[in-house]
Amino acid sequence: MLRGNLATRPFYNERIVTLLLALVAAVVLALTVTNVTRLLQLSSRRSELRTQIGADEAAAALIRQNAAAVQKGVDRTALVTLAGSAREANALIDERTFSWTTLLTFIESAIPMGVHLTSITPDFKKGDIIITMMLVGRRAEEVTDFMTALEANGAFYDVGATVVGATEEGFDRVTIKAWYLPPPPPKPAKSGAGDTR
Numbered sequence: 001m002l003r004g005n006l007a008t009r010p011f012y013n014e015r016i017v018t019l020l021l022a023l024v025a026a027v028v029l030a031l032t033v034t035n036v037t038r039l040l041q042l043s044s045r046r047s048e049l050r051t052q053i054g055a056d057e058a059a060a061a062l063i064r065q066n067a068a069a070v071q072k073g074v075d076r077t078a079l080v081t082l083a084g085s086a087r088e089a090n091a092l093i094d095e096r097t098f099s100w101t102t103l104l105t106f107i108e109s110a111i112p113m114g115v116h117l118t119s120i121t122p123d124f125k126k127g128d129i130i131i132t133m134m135l136v137g138r139r140a141e142e143v144t145d146f147m148t149a150l151e152a153n154g155a156f157y158d159v160g161a162t163v164v165g166a167t168e169e170g171f172d173r174v175t176i177k178a179w180y181l182p183p184p185p186p187k188p189a190k191s192g193a194g195d196t197r
Contacts, residue, residue, distance in 0.1 A: 098122060102182055103131070106156070110149035114138035122180070129180040131156070134164075136171045143174050155181055 103120070111117065119134040137143040143161060150156040159178040166172055 098124075098129070099182060103180065106150070106153055107133075110146060110153055112142045112145050112149075114142040115146050129182070131178050131180045133176045133178075135174050135176065136167060137174055138171055140172060143172065143176075147176065147178075150176075150178060155183065157181065 103122070107117065107120070114137060116136045117133060118136060121132045123130040123132065135143070135146075137146075147159045147161060150159050156178040159176060162175045162177075164173040164175055
C-alpha cells in the first residue's frame with residue numbers, strides 16, 4: 001500500500017466558494033435590476049399622475065368659471081315663478097291621485113249611527129293632507145267616539161273638533177279637522193311562472 005502524497009500542491013475546495021460568490025452576485029444583480037426597473041416605472045407613473053392632476057385642476061377651474069357665469073345669468077324672478085308653478089303642479093298631482101274611495105271607507109268604518117256627515121273638504125299643504133269634516137251629532141259622546149275611531153284606524157292623526165252651533169232639532173253642528181295619512185297605493189300584480197292563462 002502506498003502512503004505517499006502524489007499531489008504536487010495541497011487541494012483546496014475553492015470551486016464551491018467561487019460558485020457561491022457568483023450565485024450571490026447574480027441574485028444581487030437581479031434584485032438591483034428589478035429595483036431600478038420598478039423605480040423607473042414609478043417615476044414615469046408619478047409624472048403621468050402629476051400631468052393628470054394639472055389637467056383636472058384646470059378643468060375644475062373652468063367648470064367653476066362656467067357655473068359662476070350661469071349663476072349670474074339666471075333670472076331670479078323667473079326662477080321664483082318656476083318654483084311656484086312646480087309647487088302648484090305638485091298640488092294638482094296630489095289632488096288627482098287622491099283616493100276618495102279610500103277616505104270614505106275609513107270614515108264609514110268609524111262613523112257612529114248618531115253622527116251625520118254634511119261635508120268633507122281635503123286641503124293639500126306642503127305634502128300634508130288636512131281633512132275638514134262638517135257634521136251633525138245627536139250627542140257629544142257620539143262625536144267623541146267618532147274622533148276616537150278615526151285616530152284608532154291609523155289613517156288620521158291630530159283629530160280636533162270645534163262646536164259651531166246647534167240645529168233647530170237640538171243637534172250639535174261640529175267641525176272636525178284631522179291630518180290624513182292615506183295608505184300607499186297597492187302594487188300591481190306581477191305575472192310570473194305561476195300565471196295560468
